[in-house]
Amino acid sequence: MTRNKYGDIFLSAKSLTREFGYGDNKTIAVNDVDFEFHRGEIVSIVGESGSGKTTLAKMVLGLLKPTKGEIFFEGKPRDISSYTKRRQYWQTIQAIFQDPFSTYNIFNRVDSVLLDCIRLQGLKNIGKEEEIKKMKAACEFVNLKFEELSNKYPFELSGGQMQRLMIARIFMLHPGLLIADEPTSMIDACSRATILDMLLKLRDEINMTIVFITHDIGLAYYISDTVYIMEKGIIVERGTADEAILHPKSDYTKRLLGDVPKIYEPWDFSRNKEKAV
Ligand SMILES: Nc1ncnc2c1ncn2[C@@H]1O[C@H](COP(=O)(O)OP(=O)(O)OP(=O)(O)O)[C@@H](O)[C@H]1O
Ligand SMILES: [Mg+2]
Structure with missing residues (x-):
């Protein structure tokens, strides 16, 4: 297996393509994309x-079939052909989405959302006390009080609390890979920074x-090791955050950078980067 400074390649893809529709209505949403995600690496798309972007994420999650190409999981062609294999895969690959509501069954209270995580890990009959201990620890990790929230429904939580609950789930599930699809676009800047810091902390703790x-190209620079820039289904730029954003080769990336407010000058990027590590 190839190694770089992050670790082994955890998940990769070759010529991944997804089309929607036919004839004149055909859209090539993802077009011949290759990627390698290493253990412990933070990649921004x-x-x-x-x-x-979301179409790519859905293929990685196994929620959408590629039209062409293949995904490799820990170096071998991914096999999610049976229910058991899909379940195993979903213990390893988890996602959080822009709209927290889409993640929760709105009729499940917070405690059953968290209990589901214990079940998903295959931990049965560990006893009520141990279950509560685990749920409390997860809430503590994201600065939520389990006692205050356990009987609430997702729609009774604030946007920030809901996103933190999603991270508490990830903390319990310990996935190898987390796809975070615009998880912070619906919350204010302060909660956004907290969520990002929690994700970075999780990466450090479990090498996720x-x-x-x-x-947001500025945000991508702030948190990532590696950046992929995508235009109309094609990866037009790929490299370390410094290569892709401070020294972009493609006109598309240059244009994206041109659209970024003045606050994100290269020297701001460098300063943030130092803060992030
Ligand atoms: N189920 C679908 N059926 C038909 N077309 C689809 C479907 N899902 C996505 N598309 C099309 O594929 C293209 C890529 O969509 P996708 O949702 O992956 O974009 P995105 O980069 O996630 O955008 P956004 O930033 O707005 O979330 C779009 O042209 C979209 O209309
Ligand atoms: Mg999307």
Whole structure:
């Protein structure tokens, strides 16, 4: 297996393609994409609306079939053909989405959302006391009080609390890879920084790979080791955060950088980067 400074390749893809529709209505949402995500690596996928980011994420999650190409999991062709194999895969690959509501069954209270995580890990009959201990620890990690929230429904939580609950789930599930699809676009700047810091802390603690999907090239620079820039289904730029954002080769990346407010000058990027590590 190839190694770099992050670790082994955890998940990769060759010529991944997804088309929607036929004839004149055909859209190639993801077009011949290759990637390698290493253990413990934070990768950002940046692109404008409609560039294919969520479609790519759904293929990685196994929620959408590729039209062409293949995904490799720990070096072998991924096999999620049976229910058991899919379940195993979903213990390892988890996602959080822009709209927290889409993640929760709104009729499940907070405690059953968290209990589900214990069940998903295959931990049965560990006893009520141990279950509560685990749920409390997860809430503590994200600065939520389990006692205050356990009987609430997701719609009774604030946007920030809901996103933190999602991270508490990730803390319990310990996935190898987390796809975060615009997880901070619906919350205020202060909560956004907290969420990002929690994700970075999780990466440090469990060497999780994070694939961060965003429109925001400044945010991508701040948190990532590696950046992929996507335009109309194609990866037009790929490299370390410094290579892709401070020394971009593609006109598309240059244009994206041109659209970024003045506050994100290269020297701001460098300063943030130092803070982030
Ligand atoms: N189920 C679908 N059926 C038909 N077309 C689809 C479907 N899902 C996505 N598309 C099309 O594929 C393209 C890529 O969509 P996708 O949702 O992946 O973009 P995105 O980069 O996630 O955008 P955003 O930043 O707005 O979330 C778009 O042109 C979209 O209309
Ligand atoms: Mg999307």
